[in-house]
Amino acid sequence: MKKNIIIFAKPISWVSLLLIVVPPILYFINSIDAETMGSLLLAGTVIWFFTASLWMKHE
């Protein structure tokens, strides 16, 4: 069970960090507006803290 959590949660959490990096760049090049960027950042934050807390405590 613990192993499964790590297998699934770890890649999801690292991918969620892309939601912190990419939206500001898209905002910088005028591809998205500030509101969309804020929502994506918040989604990335929530996913990171949820998934990272599942596997980091085992490492």
Place this chain on the structure above:
Amino acid sequence: MSNVHIEEEAIEEIEGGEFEREPVPKKAWKGPKAFWGMYAGEHAAGTEFMIGPLFLAAGASLQNLMFGLLLGNILAVLTWRYLVLPIAMQRRLTLYYQLEKIAGGKMVKLYNITNGVLFCFLAGAMITVSASAVGVPFDIRFEVPEAIFGLSGFGFTAIVAVVGLVIAVIAASGYNMVARFSNISAPWMILVFLACGVVSLAQMDAASFERLNIVWNEGVAFVQLKNGPQDFGFWKIVIFSWLCNAAMHLGMADLSIFRYTKTKSAGWAPAVGMFLGHYMAWICAALLLAALIATNPDLTLNSAGKVQADPGFLAWNALGWTGIICVVIAGWTTANPTIYRAGLAFQSLFPTKAHKATGVICAGLVATVAGAFPNLSAQLLGFVGTYGMILGPIGAIIFVNHYLAKRFGFHEDPADATKTSFNFAVLLAWLIPAATGLWLILVKKQIFGWDVFPSYLVVPAWIIAGILYLILGKLFFANKSKP
């Protein structure tokens, strides 16, 4: 077991260790990877949200900031590598045990309490930072009053009280939960700092360095117009960034960390903390203020018409809720271990029957009171220099003890050799430069017509402490069995 020893054990527990009263054995030595990870997380914290904007508010030019921080951080890394690491690898002792061998147990207690008081002020600044973000959804912004011990509005002071007490209670319940949360938030927080920078560039419409430079200079001019002329030149930035962690490197606090290293290359690990936290994060946080001045300058002004750095609002302006969450977490995860460490130092002042959380609660209350005075956090550039100036000289005493004591014919580790619990030579060598420095900072405020910037005093205090200990060590602890 004495209170001092309980204190040391608990502090060492924080620093991930055992072997607090013996050299770390070879089987427990760690490779460089552990140190890189630790330093990466440690230096991207709540203080960065406050310090970054203060550079712009103090009138630093963008070029001076970029090159000054580069040089200062390189000097800091070299100090860790060539000053702290060799002693740590040869002795393999914690700072506290090393200091006890030189200065005696009672003197270590005095050092811990001094450290604890300074930690409370640092934690207070972090409570202010967190409260600045908590206030944003309630439309409560903090005001930095003229007086150092002036309060902000009632609403902000109430938020500080709530945030401070919550942090104190969590700190009193133990260290592990916060340490785990801090580890989880570290990678995310570093990227949020980066996001702050990118979004600020977009808000300033700064697609080129030339454009960024123009907007930055306009921001500096705006601050100077509102707050009066200030100067934060290249060398001031270099010295500040080199010595803002002086207590850790010149003051040898990181002996406790590097005693575990297997290889010399771990000595370069602070580079990751310096260049993520004290370069990228500081510049990105400074860009937050530049962007707000460029887009909505009125929002940077307090009721007296002066520009102030309000970290919570700056992050909100750039990233929305993620910015607020980041400032709250950054402030909290910095304040919490700081209050915990200060509490351990204060615990030794209470009778052994006192509840084990008494010291932490006291430290939390002192930090909360300090946090209620926003001008203390606005003076963070000066405070970190003062902190290094007070604790740095202890490192000079350790340096002299390690390299020069035998050569100059006095006892190495004299308290241990002579079974002394309070080494007056150490007290004098520490107190004379530290007290003189404090007098210059707090009372005289100028030397030869120049304003005293606390970071400038760190290296002179370190050198004077070393020379004094050389003289006093020879006087107090001459080793008559050797020439």
